[in-house]
Each structure stands twice: as structure tokens, then as C-alpha cells.
Amino acid sequence: VASVAVVLPAAGSGQRFGDHANKLFAHLDGRPLWTHAAETLLRRVEVNLIWLVVSPQDHDRFADQVSSLSQPDRVRLVIGGAQRSDSVAAALAEINRSSSEATRWIAIHDAARPLLKDSDVSAVFECAAQTGAAILATPVTGTLKRGSGDNSACQTIDRRGVWVAQTPQVFAVDVVSQAYARHRGRPATDDAELVERTGHPVSLISGAADNLKITYPEDLAVAAALMQTRLS
Ligand code: CTP
Ligand code: MG
16 A cells, blocks of 8 residues: 555543543653554555544643654644544544545554554555455454343353454545545444445454553553563
8 A cells, every 4th residue: 555644543531541631641661652653653654644633632742742753744633523433534534635635545543552563554554455444353362241231141142253353444545434424423433333334345454462452551551561572
């Protein structure tokens, strides 16, 4: 793929992390958590710009930290919305307004996933170039139970063929634009779901299981330990 615009949603408030500030400002290996994925994606020659989606209250702090990145000129700030899908939609609107002809692919990656591997980026980019839509994912390893209202197990779900979605999720511009144009606010926790609703197939690329999303404080400790083993 060439001419990829990256959307990096960072406009959440990190409720489950439970700090006073956005979890993305927490430090990992001596720098803000969100900058890890940003630097990994800035190293890609296929990427033209990174659209960092932020909340109004975090805008100035992000802007300040962008200036410390290796290539701040390749990063644009966009104001996001209440739900993650609102934040992505805001970025897509900006991309369409400003650079639609140059951009052929959109790669959406949670700013809260700092351990993104270069080889996984290559794999999902290559697959998307063939199929128009591809996401990183990992096969479910645990046993799945459906609980009833009083938390008693009422069903064991067959895990064969069940995957946990990750990011990046990579789409041809037209594919993702159409999916968001049809989106009428029905909640979706990832972008691929909106594409699936249009009937366009989404390829699953088996990625590293440690491409974890920082959700709870303990995830940060796990990420720090994993990062140390990668560096050593
Ligand atoms: N995100 C966003 N806009 C929103 C909500 C989330 O851009 N309205 C981003 C987050 O900043 C994060 C990614 O989407 O990088 C994944 O969301 P999640 O892990 O749920 O982060 P938060 O929504 O911040 O955390 P929480 O759900 O615990 O409040
Ligand atoms: Mg959230």
C-alpha cells in the first residue's frame, strides 16, 4: 500500500484506568504512552500523515507533546467526539476535506496500543491492499461463557473461529467512508463492525497477542515488562 492516512484515536477519557488525566499521558519507558504507536507508524514510508484525534480539554497538552515527536510535521490534530466512532468520523471528515486525492488507504489504530510490531503492520497493510479491508486480531484462547442476569453460566460458547479484534484496522478510503456514511449512531466498539454491516468482507490477520490495549492500570505494568524483554 502507499498513501496511507493513519487515524490515531486519543480522545477518550480513560475512565477504567481511573487516573485524574487521560491514561495516554501516563509514561511508558520514559515517555507518554501514546507516542510509542505514533513513532512506530511515523517510521512507515507508506504513511503520509497521522491524524491524532483528541478531546478539547487535552488538545494543548497533546499539541505540546507532538512537537517532541521525531517528525511533528507529519502529525495533524483533530477534535474528537463522545464515542470512539465519533472521533474516527471526525478524522475521516478532515481527511476528506484536506487531502482526499492523495489518500488511498486509512489505517485506524488505538493510541492506547503501544506495543505495535512493525511486522504486524506490514502484514495488515499487505492484506488490506489485496482485499480492501483487513484487521489485526488474535484467536480466543480462553473458554467463553455466557452469563445470565445473576451471573450463572447458562451457555458455553464454541470458541472455534472466534477472534479478539485489535488494531490497526486498515481499509480502502471508499470502503471506510461508505461504512461511516451509513453509520447512524448505533454503538460499535471497532471500525470493522461498521464495514461488516455494509457487506464488505473484512480479513483477519493473526497478530501478536501482546499488542495489548492499555485499559486498566495493571496493563501498563504488563506493557512495561513486555517492552523490557523486547529491548533486552
Ligand atoms: N477514544 C477516542 N474517542 C472517544 C473514546 C475513545 O478517540 N470518544 C480512543 C481512546 O483515547 C483510546 C481508543 O479510542 O485510544 C480506545 O478506547 P478505550 O481504550 O476505551 O479508551 P477510553 O475510552 O479513553 O477508556 P475508557 O473506556 O476506560 O473510558
Ligand atoms: Mg472507551
